[in-house]
Amino acid sequence: MNVCVIGLGYVGLPLAVVLARSGHRVRGVDTDSEVIRSLQSGNFPGLEPTLGFLAGEVTASGALVPSNSTAAADVFVVAVPTPLRRDHRADLSRVAEAMDAIAPCLEPGNLVVIESTVPVGTTERMVAGLLEKRPDLASPEGRALFYSAHCPERVLPGRILEELVGVDRVVGGTDPESTQKAVSFYSGFVKGTLHATDARTAEMCKLVENASRDVSIAFANEVSMLCARMDIDAGELIGLANRHPRVNILEPGPGVGGHCIPVDPWFLVESAPREPSLIRSARKTNERKTEWVLGRIREAASRFENPVIACLGLAYKPNVNDLRESPSLRIARRLCALQTGEILVVEPNIPRLPRALAGFPRCRRSGLEEALKEADVVALLTRHREFEGIEGRIPAGKIFVDPNGTIHDGVEEGKKRS
Numbered sequence: 182m183n184v185c186v187i188g189l190g191y192v193g194l195p196l197a198v199v200l201a202r203s204g205h206r207v208r209g210v211d212t213d214s215e216v217i218r219s220l221q222s223g224n225f226p227g228l229e230p231t232l233g234f235l236a237g238e239v240t241a242s243g244a245l246v247p248s249n250s251t252a253a254a255d256v257f258v259v260a261v262p263t264p265l266r267r268d269h270r271a272d273l274s275r276v277a278e279a280m281d282a283i284a285p286c287l288e289p290g291n292l293v294v295i296e297s298t299v300p301v302g303t304t305e306r307m308v309a310g311l312l313e314k315r316p317d318l319a320s321p322e323g324r325a326l327f328y329s330a331h332c333p334e335r336v337l338p339g340r341i342l343e344e345l346v347g348v349d350r351v352v353g354g355t356d357p358e359s360t361q362k363a364v365s366f367y368s369g370f371v372k373g374t375l376h377a378t379d380a381r382t383a384e385m386c387k388l389v390e391n392a393s394r395d396v397s398i399a400f401a402n403e404v405s406m407l408c409a410r411m412d413i414d415a416g417e418l419i420g421l422a423n424r425h426p427r428v429n430i431l432e433p434g435p436g437v438g439g440h441c442i443p444v445d446p447w448f449l450v451e452s453a454p455r456e457p458s459l460i461r462s463a464r465k466t467n468e469r470k471t472e473w474v475l476g477r478i479r480e481a482a483s484r485f486e487n488p489v490i491a492c493l494g495l496a497y498k499p500n501v502n503d504l505r506e507s508p509s510l511r512i513a514r515r516l517c518a519l520q521t522g523e524i525l526v527v528e529p530n531i532p533r534l535p536r537a538l539a540g541f542p543r544c545r546r547s548g549l550e551e552a553l554k555e556a557d558v559v560a561l562l563t564r565h566r567e568f569e570g571i572e573g574r575i576p577a578g579k580i581f582v583d584p585n586g587t588i589h590d591g592v593e594e595g596k597k598r599s
């Protein structure tokens with residue numbers, strides 16, 4: 182089949198590669214000419230392990246053709262960004278642009294799938310928009326002569342190629358025939374089970390999955406703030422509570438980051454603004470946790486006259502270079518903006534200071550050993566493997582703040598933990 186994948190980012194490029202490897206002729210479309218240029222010149226982004234190599238193979242063989250324009254195909258898959266606007270509503274402008282590009286190419290019997298995460302009802306609205314542009318693709322009863330579905334992504338950055346194929350998927354069409362058509366398309370390359378439903382349920386399912394994670398993390402974060410207030414060690418407390426056979430409290434941290442979990446719960450709020458009190462409150466708790474950890478670091482820094490603060494890790498989770506919505510980066514940036522002191526950034530996964538920090542004269546990159554030597558306050562923000570055991574290496578007279586915001590005094594020589 183001819184497949185057009187629109188949007189070649191974290192989701193779209195691996196999908197285009199997997200589709201090309203499973204025998205489809207794939208056109209990979211992106212409006213960012215840099216993305217297309219680098220794919221055409223064989224210079225592949227190191228987003229995922231082996232992705233560059235596999236993308237090179239399929240572009241060299243012609244199975245994947247990168248392009249900046251949409252063209253006729255049997256199947257169109259949309260994987261463009263759906264960021265959050267300032268008013269906490271979904272910015273669907275890129276999905277709308279993709280639909281504008283698909284409209285003139287669409288023919289009866291084609292399948293249009295939205296993989297981008299969207300508020301409930303978006304797929305139906307996009308189909309209505311396509312029919313407005315192409316009334317010739319409506320039956321006399323007003324039904325679309327093309328198929329349409331939502332099939333949300335569940336991939337984990339760092340394991341996208343495996344999970345794209347191996348994880349169960351929810352596939353929801355705007356009508357039963359569309360569901361069937363989409364299930365048949367995905368069964369060509371997904372080895373996990375395909376669960377058929379309707380488009381609205383599929384949209385809601387993705388949002389609920391991420392809201393569920395957000396609520397669980399918020400609970401752990403709230404417990405950790407309560408513990409600090411009552412002078413109880415949160416790590417020990419959660420470890421003890423989890424000895425209960427039916428309790429599983431997650432590890433608290435400096436907030437929630439990444440492309441999905443801090444964003445998608447707001448799409449649920451947008452879909453039915455009056456209902457979600459728990460989901461809204463969890464989001465606010467996780468946002469507050471970032472500010473709270475920032476406050477703890479500033480509190481530790483205030484014990485020194487000209488504090489030097491080491492920020493260990495900027496990525497939103499351990500062992501990746503992804504800074505999107507990262508609470509660690511936000512904390513580092515706020516420390517700089519509030520002129521809390523001299524900031525040393527240790528981020529082994531990123532070769533240079535990110536743009537968000539580059540303009541601050543008292544912020545610089547540092548190696549771990551130099552940071553441990555120079556800093557008065559060492560704030561572990563992201564638990565990268567390079568920082569394992571760091572809490573036992575902080576010299577006496579310095580302060581260590583863990584990702585959860587707990588303040589620890591440095592350890593005297595001879596009493597250091599291994």
Ligand SMILES: NC(=O)c1ccc[n+]([C@@H]2O[C@H](COP(=O)([O-])OP(=O)(O)OC[C@H]3O[C@@H](n4cnc5c(N)ncnc54)[C@H](O)[C@@H]3O)[C@@H](O)[C@H]2O)c1
Pocket residue numbers: 187188189190191192193210211212213216260261262263275276278279296297298299334335336337338440441
């Ligand atoms: N990254 C993830 O782990 C993940 C997981 C599940 C779901 N999602 C969802 O998938 C969607 C895509 O996310 P992503 O992480 O791949 O985004 P991304 O930012 O990595 O990539 C999106 C790509 O789309 C391109 N683009 C923007 N507008 C375009 C247009 N009109 N036509 C063609 N290309 C266009 C951009 O240039 C970019 O290269 C989002 O809705 C996201 O919420 C992402």
